Amino acid sequence: MAARLRDVxxxxxxxxxxxxxxxxxxxxxxxxTRAKVEAAIAELHYRxxxxxxxxxxxxxxxxxxxxxxxxxxxxxxxxxxxxxxxxELGYIVLLDVTGATAEAERIVLDGMRSHVIDGVIFSPLAxxxxxxxxRADPLPMVLLGERAIPPGxxxxxxxxxxxxxxxxxxxxxxxxxxxxxxxxxxxxxxASVRLQGYRQALxxxxxxxxxxxxxxVAHYERQDGYQAMQQLxxxxxxxxxxxxxxxxxxxxxxxxxxxxxxxxPQDVAVAGFDDIAEGRFSNPTLTTVSVDLQExxxxxxxxxxxxxxGSTTPAESIIIPYRLELRESTVGAxxxxxxxxxxxxxxxxxxx
Numbered sequence: 001m002a003a004r005l006r007d008v009x010x011x012x013x014x015x016x017x018x019x020x021x022x023x024x025x026x027x028x029x030x031x032x033t034r035a036k037v038e039a040a041i042a043e044l045h046y047r048x049x050x051x052x053x054x055x056x057x058x059x060x061x062x063x064x065x066x067x068x069x070x071x072x073x074x075x076x077x078x079x080x081x082x083x084x085x086x087x088e089l090g091y092i093v094l095l096d097v098t099g100a101t102a103e104a105e106r107i108v109l110d111g112m113r114s115h116v117i118d119g120v121i122f123s124p125l126a127x128x129x130x131x132x133x134x135r136a137d138p139l140p141m142v143l144l145g146e147r148a149i150p151p152g153x154x155x156x157x158x159x160x161x162x163x164x165x166x167x168x169x170x171x172x173x174x175x176x177x178x179x180x181x182x183x184x185x186x187x188x189x190x191a192s193v194r195l196q197g198y199r200q201a202l203x204x205x206x207x208x209x210x211x212x213x214x215x216x217v218a219h220y221e222r223q224d225g226y227q228a229m230q231q232l233x234x235x236x237x238x239x240x241x242x243x244x245x246x247x248x249x250x251x252x253x254x255x256x257x258x259x260x261x262x263x264x265p266q267d268v269a270v271a272g273f274d275d276i277a278e279g280r281f282s283n284p285t286l287t288t289v290s291v292d293l294q295e296x297x298x299x300x301x302x303x304x305x306x307x308x309x310g311s312t313t314p315a316e317s318i319i320i321p322y323r324l325e326l327r328e329s330t331v332g333a334x335x336x337x338x339x340x341x342x343x344x345x346x347x348x349x350x351x352x
Contacts, residue, residue: 003044012040064120066108068100073276081297102126111137140307154303164197176241180213183245225249229256247272269330284328
């Protein structure tokens, strides 16, 4: 027979109420009492009845994070940040990997797992804004990502248009004029907004857009960046700089340059986006757009928990600050951090 809470309390030598307070992460519990109850939970392999808990307390104590993939270091680092921040607030985060398929994303949107969670943080890729707008499930939800979001949804994102423009401007400021771009072919989402920023910077600098040096890819993986860079290096007139729309592709591009005997940054400057840990240890180290994942996590959880608590205020759109991390792949050994002025305000921007 499965252990009950009263069994945990009896083994720990405390009341059922005290055992319940420990289970619900009540702040005013002695460390010694908490340790006894946690030891009893472990010994009895106690598992709370989530459905009953939600009926009794109105909450299950679980949140869901739905992301496209976990192979991406960006999403892995994001999941770690959200889990850590949620734990401080007394919540456990359950991970749902959608594979960026419309079918899996509809399951998240329609709330088929809502009986075991209190709310969900969702990063959709496959669904259109119209499909998201048709959501009827009342489960609290916060959306992440750089894409069009219909009215009425809380949303946390980075201004990728401005960030991509700033990175492209950095490459142009080095005297590079044949600045290539590597990114997925898309009419919505990350690729489209980063391409928009790239083109804005070219126009501002009076540099003509050249479709020949904008390479579309199937995915945002190292292999895609590697193959795209090989394609660019095979051109009669090579680019002198490359902006990859994420760091994984930039890592692949660096490998292609190394194999071809192309010096980075002397012959070609290479930049990415996301500031994953791998880029800080690549050779050369990778210049990138760095997003404050801790702040992104805090803001997403703040919005979600306010909805769980019953807030009926208008939906918020939060823009998270970014900075440029200038490293060896564009500026050589003299690494410098540059912070663009507009998007890096001390507090995240709120968009009505």
